[in-house]
Amino acid sequence: MNLKELYQEIILEHGKNPRNLRKTEGFNKDAKGNNPLCGDNIHVYLKLNGQKIVEDASFEGSGCAISMASASIMTDLIKGKNEHEAKEIVEDFLGMIKENPELKSKYLSEDEKTKLMCLSGVKQYPMRVKCATLSWHTMVSAFDEEMEEVKTEN
Template sequence: MLENLYKQIVMDHYKNPRNRGKLDTTGGAFSLPYKNPTCGDVVVLYMNVDESGRIADIKFEGEGCSISMASCSMMTELVKGKTVEQAKELIGHFNDMIRQGVIPEDEDLLGDALALSGVHKLRARHNCSLLGWQGLEKAIKQSVAAE
């Protein structure tokens, strides 16, 4: 029963992605292309971090499987409005869930991304679900280095 609900959430994010599109990079936002070399899925993240260190806006474009695109949608929805530090914590929790099967104590912490918890058992799909999150991690490092 719960597995069906999770599939529905993943498919909803895949068919109706949140935060899909571009941000104007001339207005302070930057873009970062990121590719999964094992399957060819690609994502371009657009992110604007305000002066207080908060992710003011984030969008993505990409091509890939339902898991990678749904995960990007979930990730952007989850981190928008969060501080860079909060986003780093969420990246860690998501990584732990996918790679080690560790669900955060506060199950609401990952929001809809919790629906991808079953990917832990599908080792070949780890990189799919982590694509956007790894891109976000790289984007954060790039934004911190630019300061």
């Protein structure tokens, strides 16, 4: 266990000053997610253009440093990606948080990979994995426009 690995500078910085913590004007996809164990909640907004490319992504909600940083980094890097690319990135991220040593998606730049890998410290804290993944699951349901709220168990 290593707290420094979990609470890296970039996580603390994003946690304190989350990017895109607002409601996208004219959003056309959104979904809510909550973590019934701790009461954290999040609302993800996406604005897709005619070519199904994410023009803007944002979120509202409250949570721990890990969940805020994860949502912040996610909404930043998903802009400019289309649905297919975004979903592949989600799979890649969830795989990395669970078991994979690295990120593989060709849709992620090296810089983006480095940023996301800052969240890899969560692996050692199984109870906190859901904090890192809630916003990602919620974004997928926004794409799919599922009506039900997302609940994470892992």
